[in-house]
Amino acid sequence: MTANINTKIVVTLVGKDHAGIIAAVCSYFAENDINILDLSMTTVDEFINMMMIVDVAKYKKTFPGLVNDLDAVGERVGCKVTAQKAEIFDMMHRI
Amino acid sequence: MLDITEILETNQMVMSENLDVRTITMGISLLDCMTPDLDQLCQNIYDKITTCAKDLVRVGDEIALEIGIPVINKRVSVTPIAIIGSSACKTSADFVKIAETLEKASQKIGVNFLGGYSALVQKGMSKADRLLIESIPEALSKTEHICSSISLGSTKTGIDMDAVKLMGEIVVETAKATADRDSIGCAKLVVFCNPTDDNPFMAGAFHGVTEGDTVINVGVSGPGVVRHALSKIHGENFEVLCETIKKTAFKITRVGQLVAKEASKRLNVPFGIVDLSLAPTPAVGDSIADIIQEMGMEYCGAPGTTAALAILNDQVKKGGIMASSYVGGLSGAFIPVTEDSSMAKAADIGALTLEKLEAMTCVCSVGLDMIAIPGDTSASTISGIIADEMAIGMINQKTTAVRVIPVIGKKAGDEIELGGLLGNSKIMPVNPYGCADFINRGGRIPAPVHSFKN
Numbered sequence: 001m002t003a004n005i006n007t008k009i010v011v012t013l014v015g016k017d018h019a020g021i022i023a024a025v026c027s028y029f030a031e032n033d034i035n036i037l038d039l040s041m042t043t044v045d046e047f048i049n050m051m052m053i054v055d056v057a058k059y060k061k062t063f064p065g066l067v068n069d070l071d072a073v074g075e076r077v078g079c080k081v082t083a084q085k086a087e088i089f090d091m092m093h094r095i
Numbered sequence: 096m097l098d099i100t101e102i103l104e105t106n107q108m109v110m111s112e113n114l115d116v117r118t119i120t121m122g123i124s125l126l127d128c129m130t131p132d133l134d135q136l137c138q139n140i141y142d143k144i145t146t147c148a149k150d151l152v153r154v155g156d157e158i159a160l161e162i163g164i165p166v167i168n169k170r171v172s173v174t175p176i177a178i179i180g181s182s183a184c185k186t187s188a189d190f191v192k193i194a195e196t197l198e199k200a201s202q203k204i205g206v207n208f209l210g211g212y213s214a215l216v217q218k219g220m221s222k223a224d225r226l227l228i229e230s231i232p233e234a235l236s237k238t239e240h241i242c243s244s245i246s247l248g249s250t251k252t253g254i255d256m257d258a259v260k261l262m263g264e265i266v267v268e269t270a271k272a273t274a275d276r277d278s279i280g281c282a283k284l285v286v287f288c289n290p291t292d293d294n295p296f297m298a299g300a301f302h303g304v305t306e307g308d309t310v311i312n313v314g315v316s317g318p319g320v321v322r323h324a325l326s327k328i329h330g331e332n333f334e335v336l337c338e339t340i341k342k343t344a345f346k347i348t349r350v351g352q353l354v355a356k357e358a359s360k361r362l363n364v365p366f367g368i369v370d371l372s373l374a375p376t377p378a379v380g381d382s383i384a385d386i387i388q389e390m391g392m393e394y395c396g397a398p399g400t401t402a403a404l405a406i407l408n409d410q411v412k413k414g415g416i417m418a419s420s421y422v423g424g425l426s427g428a429f430i431p432v433t434e435d436s437s438m439a440k441a442a443d444i445g446a447l448t449l450e451k452l453e454a455m456t457c458v459c460s461v462g463l464d465m466i467a468i469p470g471d472t473s474a475s476t477i478s479g480i481i482a483d484e485m486a487i488g489m490i491n492q493k494t495t496a497v498r499v500i501p502v503i504g505k506k507a508g509d510e511i512e513l514g515g516l517l518g519n520s521k522i523m524p525v526n527p528y529g530c531a532d533f534i535n536r537g538g539r540i541p542a543p544v545h546s547f548k549n
Contacts, residue, residue, distance in 0.1 A: 091349040
């Protein structure tokens with residue numbers, strides 16, 4: 001089933017690569033009923049660059065709550081994690 | 096499904112090209128506040144603004160967090176105060192009291208600026224219009240967030256030269272009243288020909304009498320994004336140049352459209368317009384002059400600059416109109432000198448003169464904007480500068496404006512620092528020859544013919 005655009009969130013992550021980064025982010029998603037729809041990752045010069053599109057239809061907290069939690073997860077693994085509603089990308093890149 | 100490169104492109108625009116939404120401006124009609132009792136009027140105004148716009152700042156911040164694009168300013172525009180105070184105000188001091196009320200209201204709701212300390216006198220001044228205009232120096236020196244705009248002419252009515260003369264004097268008086276702060280009062284005072292009722296940008300925003308009770312208007316930004324896009328097509332022909340600006344303007348405006356729709360929904364206030372204007376800031380890279388220079392000018396102001404600006408302005412409109420369901424306001428490119436670091440530099444080295452800026456205003460929005468001039472510039476010379484700009488707007492059926500800052504105690508070449516988004520620059524020289532006999536004639540310039548266009 002296609003997720004509603006209003007519940008789709010784009011999560012981006014940048015930082016120095018090491019074991020367990022994706023695991024930490026994905027564990028948070030699993031614990032909070034956030035479904036991963038798409039995932040892409042590259043490493044350049046020891047730096048990891050990851051992007052996920054997730055569905056938060058069943059997520060219980062508010063958007064600022066998600067941002068705070070992802071900040072905390074990011075801090076734990078030494079990366080910068082940001083969340084944005086996918087709507088903005090659809091607006092900018094689709095007619 | 097979204098493409099990863101599109102996500103990266105958007106985020107790069109925000110992180111390194113200064114993409115932001117410049118302002119969410121809530122227009123509020125104060126017509127229903129009118130009463131002959133001044134104290135009651137002030138109370139009505141305070142209550143209406145603080146009720147209608149109580150959630151504006153919070154909602155603006157929420158939207159910015161969710162889409163990951165900064166919403167820099169949250170502002171309010173109100174019905175021209177000369178109309179609202181016409182019954183209650185018997186003296187200029189009475190109007191200052193309304194200005195102080197507006198300041199109190201703007202501080203309560205936490206907005207960056209509140210516009211609408213305005214009078215529309217393009218065909219003549221009523222007693223209240225004159226009192227409001229005369230109160231401007233005191234009103235702007237006693238307040239921090241209030242912006243004033245006066246309409247002096249239009250294509251349909253001609254130009255009220257009595258008001259042009261008076262405004263030359265008021266600009267000087269306002270500069271003197273704020274002389275201790277580099278005459279910053281004049282940065283919050285603009286005169287117009289053909290003003291728009293739905294402009295979200297300061298200092299010229301006011302809520303026109305033909306508008307609804309409340310409305311949400313949004314102004315976008317993004318000169319840095321356009322410049323970056325142009326840097327990738329160096330040396331390509333004009334077709335490629337124009338297409339690139341158009342596509343970039345489309346993307347920038349879509350952000351504004353989303354923010355406007357979202358703010359309208361959450362505040363339960365009708366969506367008015369998106370203003371397409373590319374608005375620069377003093378931040379490095381967030382500059383209209385940089386775009387002109389990227390197009391091929393050694394410095395902004397060199398021969399060819401007017402043509403380059405005409406292309407930019409027109410392509411921004413062509414791209415932006417497709418991106419938004421309602422386009423309005425000024426919708427062009429702003430060329431403020433102090434607020435655009437590369438524009439200020441071009442002026443500093445002599446590449447950009449006041450006369451060239453005047454020519455540039457023929458092809459873009461809005462006018463002679465944020466130009467610091469010597470403190471000893473006479474009121475009649477300022478009126479002459481205003482009259483020239485009003486004439487360009489009147490004849491060419493476009494909005495034009497003048498916001499000049501005669502910096503008291505300083506001369507051409509001296510530096511001024513206005514702080515924040517208002518920026519800094521060196522003071523530009525003004526043509527030393529007088530025009531007092533012309534300005535002192537008094538009366539009106541008749542409306543122009545609307546045919547025989549040459």
